[in-house]
Amino acid sequence: MHFAAPLPLASGALLRDYTLAYETYGTLNAARSNAVLVCHALNASHHVAGTYAGREKSEGWWDNLVGPGKPLDTERFFVIGVNNPGSCFGSTGPTSPNPDPGVPGRAYGSDFPVVTVEDWVDAQARLVDGLGIERLAAVIGGSLGGMQGLAWSLRFPERLRLCVAVATAPNLSAQNIAFNEVARRAIVTDPDFHGGHYAEHGVVPKRGLTVARMIGHITYLSDDSMEAKFGRDLQRSALGYSTQEIEFQIEAYLRHQGDKFSEYFDANTYLLITRALDYFDPAREFGGDLAATFARARARFQLVSFTTDWRFAPVRSREIVKALVDNRRDVSYAEIDAPHGHDAFLLDDPRYHGVMRACFANLAKEIA
């Protein structure tokens, strides 16, 4: 969907003349009351569910949760997936042409304005407007997507019935920011970065992006799940006595993940999205008082965390639960004892999906 009216951003800048890529699943009912917005995290897109015709391996990133008969049932709900501005999957972002007449024909590159979680939510609200929907049945997201859900409940309290925030946090810890910073340094110190205008040089900072992804990936897995999957298994039958070659299988796995990622993801987008994560802190304007922050929320909340998630540990979700309880909001919270670390939010643990199924079944009854 194209937007001619500029989007005012938290930084004071304007995002001019932008497009949001989106997909929808299911049917909007006559009362327009069954719409559910799905917010993506760092590396995902508007392609939430289903596969594209003729492309077998094109499953949406939350296909195990969203679809006909699935916990978020597209036979009952009209599900909207949207790609956030600044991303690299079809919405206006760093790889789009910069409309500034001073730099004709140039891609934004690192001149793309810094966007925040709140900016994304504002952009999403315009998309929801454009689809003719006044009030969403729910906004759902995991990790950074969960933060967008929380931001919806604070920015547009009356425009959602239910906020489902999975494996998320009210802000990043110093350790979280530290990991993001290492990832960003890997990208910007890559000789192919060229100040963020690598496209003009016909290159991409592939090495930096690969390392950034490797670091990120470590934080998505739990120590135990890495141990169970790789342990100290060697790539070959004997030690190679090399400092450069891959010796352990975990190294091969991380390099593979990094390489794969660097082929499809944009480096400037990685910088922007990690910064949006760093900046998210709705309690900042309330002197850090999360209870005061959520005083304006009106939605019902469903929170879920995973015991082995050390990136956004359960204790971070409990902070949100406490703020909601302090405000007497309706909230349910499931702490799933899953072994997979942060990644668990994308997997289909039966306890987790059981809770999701029940939660959306209740919502369906409520709007029927």
Next chain:
Amino acid sequence: MSDRKDIELIAELVPPGSRVLDLGCGNGELLALLSRERGCSGYGIEIADANVLACHERGVNVIQLNLEEGLALFEDQSFDVVLQLDTLQHLRNTEKMLRETARVGRIGIVSFPNFAHWPNRLHVALGRMPVTRVLPYEWYDTPNIRVGTYADFEILARKDGLAILDAFGIQAGRIVRTLPNLLASVAVFKFERT
């Protein structure tokens, strides 16, 4: 697990419209009843995955939490009523939880199996630990790690500065006010902080 009749008797102790916290809320049956029949609102606390799911399916607010970790999530006197039904006896930190109950709620309501009910006394007199309908476990597999009596609780309440507002036993779905320590398998206390 409490019987339906027991739950109904205890629900009558909760003033209509109360903000309630149900510690160890099980499948959420009591919360659903309090919301439906008495216009109450609030949250259940549960640790067991199956119960957490059952609460979700019932549509009652549930927060998955280990009660042994305390009630740091809740502010002082932030609920009208804190319920702790059939839960106290499963906790290692019984006394701390009782104090937490009184801190968080204006009124506390607890129920637990009364170990001094006469059939239990008979079992012990005959040299065996009781196995009954209310205490259906063998000594080696019971989750009831704190066995106490109606009379014991009165002493603990006094020690912890709790004023008992109402107390009775329940036996076979009926309230017992005469010799409850002897004649009731379940003890119920309603109290407040003094």
